Amino acid sequence: MRFTLTYDGPLASNANPQRKHEIRLKLHPQIKALWNYPPMQANQDWVAKDSKDPIMLKEVAGHGFAALVISGQQLYAELDIVLLRPGTPGGIVVTGGDIDNRLKTLFDALRRPIDPQEIPKNWSPAEDEDPLFCLLEDDHLISRVSVRTERLLEPNIPPSHVRLFINVEVRAWTATWGNLGIIA
Numbered sequence: 003m004r005f006t007l008t009y010d011g012p013l014a015s016n017a018n019p020q021r022k023h024e025i026r027l028k029l030h031p032q033i034k035a036l037w038n039y040p041p042m043q044a045n046q047d048w049v050a051k052d053s054k055d056p057i058m059l060k061e062v063a064g065h066g067f068a069a070l071v072i073s074g075q076q077l078y079a080e081l082d083i084v085l086l087r088p089g090t091p092g093g094i095v096v097t098g099g100d101i102d103n104r105l106k107t108l109f110d111a112l113r114r115p116i117d118p119q120e121i122p123k124n125w126s127p128a129e130d131e132d133p134l135f136c137l138l139e140d141d142h143l144i145s146r147v148s149v150r151t152e153r154l155l156e157p158n159i160p161p162s163h164v165r166l167f168i169n170v171e172v173r174a175w176t177a178t179w180g181n182l183g184i185i186a
Contacts, residue, residue, distance in 0.1 A: 003041060003184050007032050007137070009166040013085075015103035017110075020122045025111035026136060033070060033135035041184050042070075049133060057180070059133055063118035065125075066133030071143050076176045077184065079138060080146040082169040083108075086154040088161060105149065108166070113138040137170065145173075 007029055014021060036042050037049065048057040049068040057075065059068050071077045083105075114136040115121050127134060138144065154165055174181045 003172040005036060005170055007166075007168040007170060009108075009164070009168070011164070012160070012162045013104050013107060013164040013166070014162045015100055015107065017107040019115075019120045022107060022111040022120070023115075023122050023125065025108070026134065027131070029111070029137070030131060030135050033137055034130075036070065037135070045184075049135075051133070058139075060114065060139075062115045063121050065121065065127055067114035067136055068133040069114045069136045069139040071137060071172055072139040073143060074139075075181045075184070076174045076178055077172055077181055078143045078145045078175060080171045080173060081144060082148045082171075083150070084167040084169075085149060085151045086165040086167075087151060088154050088156070088159045088163060090153070101149065101151070104164075105147070108168075109138075109141040109144060112136065112144075112168075113141045116140070 009025060009028055011025070011028060012021065013025070017025075037046055047053040049059050050056055051059065051066060053059075056068075058070065058072055059066055061067070071079045085101075085104075110120075114134075154163070172184060174184070
């Protein structure tokens with residue numbers, strides 16, 4: 003299964019849980035929309051709270067989080083990222099934060115929180131954010147990353163601002179009855 007996620011906003015090095023969660027909230031509607039189209043449309047009970055066994059749903063600090071790519075379904079993700087940012091070519095290491103820590107911030111935002119400290123204390127989900135949809139159960143399920151940086155040609159943008167195009171390919175390391183529709 004292939005799709006593209008987009009993000010437009012700050013992407014800081016070593017961001018705090020609040021900033022990572024803000025990115026997660028911006029990606030949520032796109033990931034949630036995937037469940038309205040094949041192949042995920044046929045598997046909506048995997049994330050339904052009233053389901054007998056919601057395969058991809060987990061509760062953290064009393065909040066429901068649904069991850070698309072989970073190890074229990076033998077799934078992993080490959081990411082091709084286009085990162086548009088202000089500044090001159092080659093400036094990614096100096097301005098706005100170094101690329102590896104900015105990517106770590108992104109990877110943390112792509113996964114569901116692991117413990118309560120990763121969720122802002124003052125956050126309560128809106129009606130359409132329960133569950134909150136995330137790409138990954140854990141960022142260790144990213145098996146390949148390709149990043150291409152380009153200049154963001156907009157005036158007066160802070161150095162930490164980016165526009166991302168995250169091309170995702172969901173794959174399986176073992177075909178199972180549960181993941182056949184996703185990887186086919």
